[in-house]
Amino acid sequence: MKKYLTAESVCKGHPDKLCDRISDAVLDAALKMDPDAHVAVETLATDGKIVVAGEISCRGRINVRVTVRNALLEAGYDPEDFTVSVFLHPQSEDIAEGVRDALESRCPGFRHTEQGAGDQGTVYGYATDECGDMLPLPLVLSHRICRLLDEAREKHLIEGIHSDAKAQVTVEYDDGIPSRVSAVVISVQHDEWKVLDELREDIFTHVIPEAFRAFPFDRTTPVYVNPSGRFVKGGPAADTGLTGRKIMVDTYGGLAPHGGGAFSGKDPSKVDRSGAYAARFAAKNIVLAGLAKRCTVAVSYAIGKASPVAVSVDTHGTGRYPDDLISEAVRNVFPLKPDQIIGRFQLKRVRYTPTSCYGHFSDCIMPWEEDDPILQQRLIKEIEDGTGKQED
Numbered sequence: 548m549k550k551y552l553t554a555e556s557v558c559k560g561h562p563d564k565l566c567d568r569i570s571d572a573v574l575d576a577a578l579k580m581d582p583d584a585h586v587a588v589e590t591l592a593t594d595g596k597i598v599v600a601g602e603i604s605c606r607g608r609i610n611v612r613v614t615v616r617n618a619l620l621e622a623g624y625d626p627e628d629f630t631v632s633v634f635l636h637p638q639s640e641d642i643a644e645g646v647r648d649a650l651e652s653r654c655p656g657f658r659h660t661e662q663g664a665g666d667q668g669t670v671y672g673y674a675t676d677e678c679g680d681m682l683p684l685p686l687v688l689s690h691r692i693c694r695l696l697d698e699a700r701e702k703h704l705i706e707g708i709h710s711d712a713k714a715q716v717t718v719e720y721d722d723g724i725p726s727r728v729s730a731v732v733i734s735v736q737h738d739e740w741k742v743l744d745e746l747r748e749d750i751f752t753h754v755i756p757e758a759f760r761a762f763p764f765d766r767t768t769p770v771y772v773n774p775s776g777r778f779v780k781g782g783p784a785a786d787t788g789l790t791g792r793k794i795m796v797d798t799y800g801g802l803a804p805h806g807g808g809a810f811s812g813k814d815p816s817k818v819d820r821s822g823a824y825a826a827r828f829a830a831k832n833i834v835l836a837g838l839a840k841r842c843t844v845a846v847s848y849a850i851g852k853a854s855p856v857a858v859s860v861d862t863h864g865t866g867r868y869p870d871d872l873i874s875e876a877v878r879n880v881f882p883l884k885p886d887q888i889i890g891r892f893q894l895k896r897v898r899y900t901p902t903s904c905y906g907h908f909s910d911c912i913m914p915w916e917e918d919d920p921i922l923q924q925r926l927i928k929e930i931e932d933g934t935g936k937q938e939d
Contacts, residue, residue, distance in 0.1 A: 550719070554683060554686035556713065559697050561713060563790075566789055567793065568903040572614050572615070572618040574812055576614045581607055582896070585604045588812035597629050601812065603637065664851065670825075674842050675841045683803070684718050686716075699753045699754060705749040706741075710736075712733070716730070733772050746772060746773065792809075798908065815885075822885075825891075826846050838926070841862065845857070854884055858883065868930050881926075891914070
């Protein structure tokens with residue numbers, strides 16, 4: 548049975564990704580100054596203007612304009628082309644109180660203080676064994692193209708291109724297994740003098756071979772480079788950017804569920820970021836433990852409450868044990884409370900700006916991407932103990 552799955556990625560200078568980068572750079576600056584800072588920052592980028600707005604409670608004062616300037620440079624833009632407006636105020640004390648002192652901590656007889664979730668909602672983690680990154684292959688290939696495009700621009704391997712670019716890959720699956728690349732689309736902003744045929748030749752020389760080295764396409768695969776023609780005007784001058792508008796690029800390419808909450812610009816008390824990292828960690832280690840070939844972990848939170856209100860696992864018919872047994876074991880074994888998540892992954896020390904491009908789950912160095920055999924053994928034992936109780 549054939550199936551076609553498609554995912555896209557974008558480069559550093561895409562207007563939305565530029566805004567994600569700026570928001571995460573402001574977050575990093577705040578956490579460097581105060582590891583306990585609470586941050587929720589949004590960025591808007593349009594023609595010649597950057598607007599940074601949101602809430603920051605931090606012991607110290609951040610130079611936001613310098614931070615924005617550096618982020619623009621890293622993304623391939625000239626800071627002199629933009630004016631920066633900043634609208635920031637402290638976090639609501641009502642929210643801060645719920646985060647500092649969880650609902651459980653306020654119960655009679657509870658003897659220590661726990662941190663509550665900084666928001667409500669459901670977060671999702673996903674993993675699949677179809678490739679080494681344990682992500683959907685179309686998304687992995689799209690990320691590789693964009694990473695290589697940025698490297699080719701920064702190292703001057705391809706002249707006359709800019710940082711506003713995107714890639715899209717469609718993969719054909721036979722009975723759930725990737726069999727071939729069926730289409731590739733690449734769009735890159737370029738200088739006016741750059742000839743489209745030259746651009747196509749440069750991409751086929753410096754990007755395509757490396758991007759598809761591990762999973763090559765065949766001679767019948769169409770590769771479209773700038774299919775709309777000229778792409779001279781780009782970036783925020785052509786397309787207004789906003790933080791959090793590329794959440795599918797950030798996660799699973801639209802090929803797995805997403806709770807809807809964006810990541811960039813949010814400190815780890817916000818479970819729509821940290822909880823999603825924990826859910827991905829759980830899903831990945833379930834697959835690494837050989838308990839499933841594909842896995843989705845859903846965790847639901849209530850604002851101000853430490854423990855999740857619901858945890859569920861869907862192994863999409865590939866699990867070695869019933870999903871309800873795995874779900875209960877995940878709740879018992881994995882770090883899912885805000886304090887546990889932040890401590891396990893040292894989230895107050897992570898530098899978040901690099902996560903703003905090429906996805907939050909494509910870098911094996913990040914702590915939530917860790918392969919943890921000891922925890923996997925605990926998980927298996929918990930499931931087997933649960934199986935024994937069911938039989939009794």
